[in-house]
Amino acid sequence: MKFSSLSTIKSVLAAGLLVSAAFAQAQSANGVFRVSAIPDESPTELQRKFKPLGDYLEKKIGMKVEFTPVTDYAASVEALINKKVDMVWFGGFTFVQAKERSKNQVTPLVQRAEDEKFRSVFITTQKDINKLEDLKGHTFTFGSESSTSGHLMPRSFMLAAKINPDTDLKRIAFSGQHDSTVAAVAGGKVDAGALNISVWEKLVAEKKVDPAVVRVFYTTPGYYDYNWSVRTDMNADLKKKLTDAFLALDPKNPQDKVIMDLQRASKFIPTRAENYTAIEAAAQNAGLLKK
Template identity: 75%
Template sequence: MSKFSRRQVIGSLFATSMLFAAGSSFAQQQVLRVSAIPDEAPTELQRKFKPLGAYLEKKTGMKVEFTPVTDYAASVEGLINHKLDMVWFGGFTFVQAKVRSKDQIIPLVQREEDEKFKSVFITTSPSINKLEDLKGKTFTFGSESSTSGHLMPRYYLLAAKLNPDTDMKRIAFSGAHDATVAAVAGGKVDAGALNISVWEKLVSQNKVDTKQVRVFYTTPGYFDYNWSVRADMPAELRKKITDAFLALNANDPADKEILELQRATRFIPTKAENYKSIEGAAQNAGLLK
């Protein structure tokens, strides 16, 4: 082999090794950066994640850090821009991330409850008993990017031939499900819509007076939350994380605590195709940009 050709080979090998190193940087990192859409207070999200984070550390062999984000959009951008590695998305935020990344976001698991998730409409007004009664009233959604707090409630309002932007007196966005309950209970708005899971949790914790605030409409079921990662996450790590979630067993006391904090009976595999109807609803409502 000539000296010149040997240099070429060495250069080629060096370039290849640099590309490989760049491509395998994910596998070499020691920290799994996790976040969640801020659909509840930051302190509550941290509390819910703490035992799950410790569990994932044992199962993956990596340090797991929970990083709160300021809003729903930040969770999408954080995952796409490699600032986060795994995010708890709602159905709509998953669709936004999938579209923004050109299908480079993969949903791994969802709670069994997320196969048929629901939203509830609440009020303190005795004159509001069906969706059509919201005409001319004040109303609050949760976050603009929330599936259960905005997208699906809007979808069912439109199906009832009620356009919230033109048929209601005023609409607002509370930013979170618990904030929606507070706004309705405090008389800031006539009614609001939120995630059924948060509603049931607040009721069970006696944080809402059901003699004052009541549910007057519950939506049909739809696919919602999931844990998502980027497609560049090594398959081996994806499998470790997926297997860890699927292994959670309510008969084990430690696992039961994790599942209860996640408001889950168990986790099951999911796939992008499950969220086609969410994507369609977002497009029909003009919310997918």
């Protein structure tokens, strides 16, 4: 009798665990996957770029995908670490910051092929500025303080050319966004600025800037930059689904091409944290990485 009762209790408990597991799985399946991005362009532009990708990811991972804008670069780091969002489009420097802040609990999944050798451009309207050394005594704007392509790497290359932005320039500013940097230079608010080459080429293609008036006078060598990152403790199956979804995008497919054109990607490739050691070293050398 006791044996029978014990068996019944075990059966009930086992059934309960199965129901709980099924319920948790249902909750996950019916949950919302939250995505964000560093605000290197205007919020409306980021939303526009993400919409087709979000719709695509919904089908691939079986969850509702929502884009959650953040106010600044630092907020994107905190949002991922504090589980306010599940995946973030980071620049190389913000990834390094997130990795540092989380004690290595952030994993980069994929990057665009273009991000293996990303570049920054320096722009000006001034006839007497033709190389980095000519910036001495001029006014200048970076993008966001936490931007890889709009601040960290431009600063690094300036220092390599023996130009210290803090002491050799008349004044430096931070526009906050790449397109705002172009607007500041074009509008005469500063003599020169540095930004992401991808945004520059997009603005030129869309005829939002006249390259005959605002011209590129220096293009940096290539470096690793943007990636899509998640928390390291994310479910392994979901990580794989996300990675596979990005890697499956094919520009020969018209629907995929729309997504990739908006992301300014020829294809997505796997990436790893080790790819960003040079960014981390540059940040430390420039005194920009706070531990």
